[in-house]
Amino acid sequence: MMTTRADREIARLMTLHPKGFDLSLGRIRRLLERLGNPQDRLPPVIHIAGTNGKGSAAAFSRALLEAGGLRTHVHTSPHLVAWNERYRIGAEGGGRFVSDDVFADAIARVAAANAGETITVFEILTAVSFVLFAEHPADAAVIEVGLGGRFDATNVVKRPAVAVIMPISLDHQAYLGDRVELIAAEKAGIMKPGVPVVIGQQDSDLVREVLIETADRLECPVLTYGQDFLGFSENGRFIYQDDDGLMDLPLPRLPGRHQLANAAAAIAAVKAAGFAIGHPAAERAMTSVEWPGRMQRLAYGRLVDLAPDGSELWVDGGHNPGAGVAVAEALAEQEERFPRPLFLICGMISTKDQTNYFRAFDGMARHVFTVPVNSSEAGVPNAELAARAAEAGLSAEPVNSVADALMLLADTWEDTETPPRILICGSLYLVGEVLAENGTPPA
Template sequence: MTGNNSDRILARMMALHPKVIDLTLDRMLPLLAKLDHPERRLPPVLHVAGTNGKGSLLAYLRAMLEAAGYRVHVYTSPHLVRFAERIRLAGKIIEEDALNDLLLDCEKANGDTPITYFEITTIAAFKAFAETPGDILLLETGLGGRYDATNVVARPALTAITPISHDHADFLGTDLAGIAGEKAGIIKPGVPVVVGPQDPVALDVLEKIAEKLGSQSYIYDREWSCRRVEDGWEYRNATGVRLFPAPALHGLHQVENAATAVACLDHLGVFTVSDAAIAEGLQTVEWPARMQRLTKGPIADALPEHTEIWLDGGHNPAAAEQIAASFARWNERDPKPTFLIAGMLNTKDQKSYFSRLSPIIEKGHCIGIPGETASTSAADLAALARAGGVNATEMPSLMAAVEALLPDLAARPGRLLITGSLYLAGQILRDNG
C-alpha cells in the first residue's frame, strides 16, 4: 500500500462527522471498547496540555529520553507535511503500510457512526502505541484538555502544563481563567503535574485544581527555575544548580521549554536520565517550523546569500510576542532589518498577532494559504496587519511576496520572517525543508 491510500482513508474519516472539532469524549469511548481499550494498554504516559510550547517540550523530552536509551512513543498534532508525522513509534515515524492498516481497522470497527477526524485518528494512534513495545508515551493534547480526545488516559505517569494564553476562542472562550480550567482537565488525582511559566490568573486556577485533586504540583519559579548564563543556562531546584548547554532550537523562550523538560524528567519516577543525556538531547533536538532557519529550496535560491530566512508556525499573540523578543535580542548583537511574509487562518486573533510583531518589522506582505478554506484572504490579512501597526500589502502568492521583497533584501543584509500558521509552514517545508 502507498501513502496515497492513507490519504484516501483519512479523507473518508474527515467526512464521518460534520464538525472538524467537537469537544466531548462520548464518541471516543464506544470505539475504544470495540478495539479492546488500547488506551488501557499503553506504556507510562506523560500527558501535556497548554497553549504554546507543547511541541517543543515533547521534542526536548524525546531527544533526552532517547539519548538515555529509552524507546519513546510520541503523539503530536497537527502534522506539517504528512499525517504519519503525528505518530512516532519507538523513535521512528510510523510506516505508511502500518498506518494504512491501523486506519482501516479503526474505520471498520467504527462503521458509519459519527466521529471526528481527530478522535478516530487518535484512537488509531493509541492502538499503534499499545501494540508496539515502548518505554514511555509522550502525549500531546489537540485542543483544550478536559474534553480533548487524548484525555481518555485515566492515570498518566505525569502531566505537564505549558504556558497558557488566548487561542481557539471559538472553542475555549476568551476568559483566561476558563481556558486554564479546560487545560487543567488533564490533571489527574494523585498524579504529579509540572507547571511551566504562567500568567498569574492561569497559575491560580492550576494550583487550585491540583490541590483539589491531591496532585503534587511542581511550579516554575517556585520549585524550579532557569536562567541564561554565558556558557548556556542554569536549572535550579531544591537539590541545587545544574548547568546545561544552550538548546539547538532557536528563540529566547526555548530555555524555558528545555527547563520544563528537565523538570518533567525529575518527576518521572522510574526513568533515569543523566545530565549527560539531557545535554545530548539539548544539542540534537529537532522541531521543524519553530524558529527554523531555511537554507535551501526555491525561497533561498531566489534571495541573496546574505539574507537570513526564518520560518515559524506561531499563530497567536503570545507566540508573536516570543518571536519578536527573539528577533529584538538578535538585533542587539547584529542589527538587521526584518521583513515579513504572513498567512493566517481566520480563527486567529490576527490584529493582536501583528501588533506584537510590529516593533521588529520594517515591511511585510500578506498572502492566503493555498487550499485552506479557513484562510484569511491576502487583502483582509494585509488590512489587519496595518491595523496592528505593520506596513503590509497583499500579494497573490508566496513567491510573489518573495520577489516583491527582493530589492529590499538585495540592498543590504536582512532577515525574512515567514509566519502566521503551521498550515502555511507545512506547505513551505514541502518545497524548502
C-alpha cells in the same frame, strides 16, 4: 506530492465524518472499548496541554528520553506536510514517523471498529495513536493534547505518569471560553488524582492560581515554574535549577528565550514521570532537539534560492498573540547578535487574533507581505490581512504567494544593503505549505 494509502484512508474518513472538533469523550471511549482499550496498555505517558509551548515541551521531552537510551513514542498535532508526522514510533537509536503501510492498516482497523457511527476524524486518528503505541513496545510515550484538555480525545489515559500544563493564553475561545481562567480550567482537565503535575511558565497569576488549586484539590504533587524549578541563561549556558540542584547545560538548539522555560518544564516533567536524567544525556538533548516549523531556519531549498543572496529565512507557525510575542523576542535576540532588516511574510486563518499577533512586531519589522493560506478554508484574504497588519502599525502589502514575496524582495534589494532576515509566519498551515514547496518536509 504523491498520495499514500494512508492519505486515501483519511480522505475517505473526511467524507464520512464531521470536520472540526466536538469536545466530549463518550464517542472515543466507545470506540476504544471496541478496540480492546489500547490506551490502557501504553508505556508511562507524559501528557502535555497548553496554549503555547506544548509542542516544544514534547520535543524536549522526546530528546531527553531518547538521549537517555529510551524508546519513546510521540503523538503531536497538527502535522505540517504529511499525516504520519503525528505519530513517531519509539525505536532503538531514536523514533521514526510511522510507515505508510502500518499507518494505513491501523486507520482501516480503527475505522472498521467504529462501524460508521458518528465521530470526528480527529477522534479516529487519536484512537489510531493509542493502537499504534500499544502495539509497538516502548519505554515512554509523549502525548500532546489537541485542543483544550478536559474533553480532548487524548484525555482517556486513566493515569499518566505526569500531566504538564504549558503557558496558557487566549486561543480557541469558541471552544474553551473567552477568559484565561476558563481556558486554564479546561487545560487543567488533564490532571488526574494523585498524578504529578508540572506547571510551566505562566504570564497570568490568575491562570497559575486556577492550575494550582485544581492540582491541590486532586491531591497531585505540583511542580511550578519559578517556584520549584527554573531555567535561565548565564554566560552563554542554560542553567536548570530545582530542589536537586543545578544542571549547567548548552543553550537549547531551539532559538528564543522562551525555549529556556520550555526546556525546563520538559526536564521537570521527565523527572516527575520517574525517569532519571543524567547530565550527559541532558547535554545531548539540548543540542539535538528538533521541532520543525517553530523558529526553524531554512538553510537550503527551492524557496531559499529565491530570496536575496545572503538572506536568513525562518519559518514559525505560532498563530496567536502569545506566540507572536515569543517569536518577536527570539528575533530581537537574533538582531542583537547579527543585525539585519526584518521582513515578514505572513498568512493567517480567520479564527486567530490577527491584529494583536502583528502588534508584537511593531517597531521591528520593516515591511509585511501578506499571502493567502491555500491549504485552509479559513484562510484570511491577503488584502484583509494586510489591513490588520496596518492596524497594528506595520507597513504591509498583499502578494499572491510566498515565492512572489521572496522574488519581489530579491528584485528590489540593493547589493550594498545587509541581506535581510525574513520570517514566514502566522499559521502552521502556511508553514506546512512552505516546507513542502521548499523541499524540506519534517523527517
